[in-house]
Amino acid sequence: MLLLLRRWRDEQGDVTVLGAVRVALGVLLLANALRAAAELRLGYFGDAFHWPLLPEALVPSRQVYSALVLGQLVLAVLVVVGVRARDALLASALLGTYVLLCDRLEYHHNRWALFCYAGLLAFAPCDRSFHLTRSRGSRVGPLWAARLAQLQVSLIYLASGGAKLLDPDWRSGRVLLERFHLYAQTLDGSGIHAWLVAQVSRPDVAALLAALAIGTELFLAVGLWSRRTRVFALGWGILFHLAIEATSHVEGFTWLTLAVYALFLTPDMRAWKFLAATFTRSPKAN
Amino acid sequence: MVDLGPRARVAFAACWIVGQATLVLAAATRADPVFGFRMFPEASTLEIHLSREVGGRMVPAVGGEWSARDAEGQLRHFSWHDRVRDPVLSSIDARVFASYGVDAQLARLQRALDDVADHVPEDGETVRLQADVLVNTNGRGAVARTLESHARPVR
Numbered sequence: 184m185l186l187l188l189r190r191w192r193d194e195q196g197d198v199t200v201l202g203a204v205r206v207a208l209g210v211l212l213l214a215n216a217l218r219a220a221a222e223l224r225l226g227y228f229g230d231a232f233h234w235p236l237l238p239e240a241l242v243p244s245r246q247v248y249s250a251l252v253l254g255q256l257v258l259a260v261l262v263v264v265g266v267r268a269r270d271a272l273l274a275s276a277l278l279g280t281y282v283l284l285c286d287r288l289e290y291h292h293n294r295w296a297l298f299c300y301a302g303l304l305a306f307a308p309c310d311r312s313f314h315l316t317r318s319r320g321s322r323v324g325p326l327w328a329a330r331l332a333q334l335q336v337s338l339i340y341l342a343s344g345g346a347k348l349l350d351p352d353w354r355s356g357r358v359l360l361e362r363f364h365l366y367a368q369t370l371d372g373s374g375i376h377a378w379l380v381a382q383v384s385r386p387d388v389a390a391l392l393a394a395l396a397i398g399t400e401l402f403l404a405v406g407l408w409s410r411r412t413r414v415f416a417l418g419w420g421i422l423f424h425l426a427i428e429a430t431s432h433v434e435g436f437t438w439l440t441l442a443v444y445a446l447f448l449t450p451d452m453r454a455w456k457f458l459a460a461t462f463t464r465s466p467k468a469n
Numbered sequence: 470m471v472d473l474g475p476r477a478r479v480a481f482a483a484c485w486i487v488g489q490a491t492l493v494l495a496a497a498t499r500a501d502p503v504f505g506f507r508m509f510p511e512a513s514t515l516e517i518h519l520s521r522e523v524g525g526r527m528v529p530a531v532g533g534e535w536s537a538r539d540a541e542g543q544l545r546h547f548s549w550h551d552r553v554r555d556p557v558l559s560s561i562d563a564r565v566f567a568s569y570g571v572d573a574q575l576a577r578l579q580r581a582l583d584d585v586a587d588h589v590p591e592d593g594e595t596v597r598l599q600a601d602v603l604v605n606t607n608g609r610g611a612v613a614r615t616l617e618s619h620a621r622p623v624r
Binding site: 226228231232234269283290295303331335338339342350352357359361364 | 505
């Protein structure tokens with residue numbers, strides 16, 4: 184255990200991919216700041232019903248909040264272009280978390296996850312690639328914070344899959360079935376889309392899909408870590424999230440998770456050979 | 470600023486993991502499971518009907534709109550939507566999807582009722598606001614729930 188801890192703490196490796204993840208997080212932070220700016224144009228949240236987790240005295244005034252949103256926009260741009268990117272990531276995470284604490288009505292899991300990843304990536308050398316300025320530092324650097332961000336991915340899957348597993352309505356497929364029923368009511372009743380929804384809106388199919396969803400989340404929590412299962416887990420996870428994106432409004436969570444998946448990519452030739460072989464293997468002769 | 474030494478890395482990681490685990494586990498104890506990462510917890514709907522207590526009887530506030538006299542006897546117009554902009558809570562007399570679950574939305578609605586009751590000082594008639602909510606949890610059929618704001622002083 185101590186050996187494992189030391190290995191995690193002192194691990195060094197190629198940090199090129201961290202730059203790509205930083206750019207993706209920067210784009211999502213920018214989208215989040217632009218959304219906040221658009222909402223601010225419609226009205227300042229403090230002028231209407233809000234429910235802060237912080238004491239009301241710590242909720243910013245309209246002027247301060249406007250400055251914070253502007254600050255979030257500038258920080259997101261710095262993250263994308265790679266100028267003082269790590270400081271900007273940390274500041275974005277802290278500012279974003281503060282804003283979430285000011286109104287729990289505006290809390291969404293995807294926003295909290297974004298600020299968690301931004302905060303963790305700030306501690307990783309993600310500014311050595313994919314930047315506009317001159318290259319700085321070696322492409323080899325400490326990976327402990329990137330591993331912590333990967334652990335955050337697992338924690339989210341575990342929390343989500345675990346909550347569903349403990350919920351009888353989820354286990355039985357009732358939640359999914361009702362989601363399908365509600366979704367079907369928004370369709371016009373014709374076309375392939377409506378036909379597909381009608382096919383899955385059966386208790387037996389919903390129960391099967393619920394078990395698949397729970398199993399997928401719990402599998403991804405561990406499967407992304409093993410060299411033997413990583414390629415399959417990444418592929419399955421991408422399909423899983425794209426399916427959610429196609430059927431639900433998850434405000435960037437799909438793209439956030441897929442961006443952070445890049446942290447699990449390794450120059451693991453065995454894995455890629457296995458993947459290539461899977462798609463090129465000819466049928467076995469009897 | 471963001472480069473940590475070996476000891477600080479361990480301390481930071483320990484604090485992060487314990488903090489996240491606590492937030493996730495504690496989410497189950499809150500009506501509003503913020504920070505809990507419980508995705509798609511329910512497929513429930515709400516239908517909120519607003520009314521107000523005036524002179525000992527309940528008067529519907531259709532669509533969240535009502536008129537009442539102020540302390541000087543002047544007739545004034547009030548709207549739930551002047552204070553409540555949340556897409557779920559601002560949908561009055563219409564069935565809406567209960568994002569984050571029924572408990573989360575009812576907890577928010579209770580707060581919203583108290584908030585609106587506190588922000589209509591010119592309403593000299595309404596003693597309290599009441600929300601009659603048709604709750605349909607995961608397709609089990611509608612169940613009526615009633616929430617009330619705190620009482621407010623009237624002339």
